[in-house]
Amino acid sequence: SQTIHQWPATLVQPVGSPLSLECTVEGTSNPNLYWYRQAAGRGLQLLFYSVGIGQISSEVPQNLSASRPQDRQFILSSKKLLLSDSGFYLCAWRLTGSSYNSPLHFGNGTRLTVT
């Protein structure tokens, strides 16, 4: 069976510091991978998605970047965090080639607080 791991669970970082959040999926090959963010009072906003190694699509202009160095690894980064980057970050996956309406499977998320 497939599992998704996301870490760390919580993170407190000062403004201006770098960020690296990691997500890995086990039990499947070449999954579609996603980064979502839930900010206070807002829904889940899609930040990035990837359909393969090195292939990243960005949904919204922002202070963050994503990379996919390996098939089942998805990394969310920032060089300098802003206060507005605080939120709950969720990694998700879907089977490659699955229908557009097949559900996403989420990790447990990372609570990021920028101080």
Next chain:
Amino acid sequence: DQQVKQNSPSLSVQEGRISILNCDYTNSMFDYFLWYKKYPAEGPTFLISISSIKDKNEDGRFTVFLNKSAKHLSLHIVPSQPGDSAVYFCAATYGGATNKLIFGTGTLLAVQP
């Protein structure tokens, strides 16, 4: 531009009664809708979905209704149980959305024992 809206941030229901969570959307291209359930400090988990060719889909205690003309869907939970207390997200997509699910802001359901 919030294409999927959940206008009730919270809902409180007595155990055993019906919970009705509502969702509205603006993009007429959406043709598939999903509900997710989220407990604190966990990721959302898929609950139930409905295609636009249907107006109702039922799975145990959970039923989703779709009114395309009103661009409105609702999730009914009958009977409600304390373990149903969670945040519920509505999501929508369509074939041209290139793998994207568009989520609403969520409704916090509290089921009182």
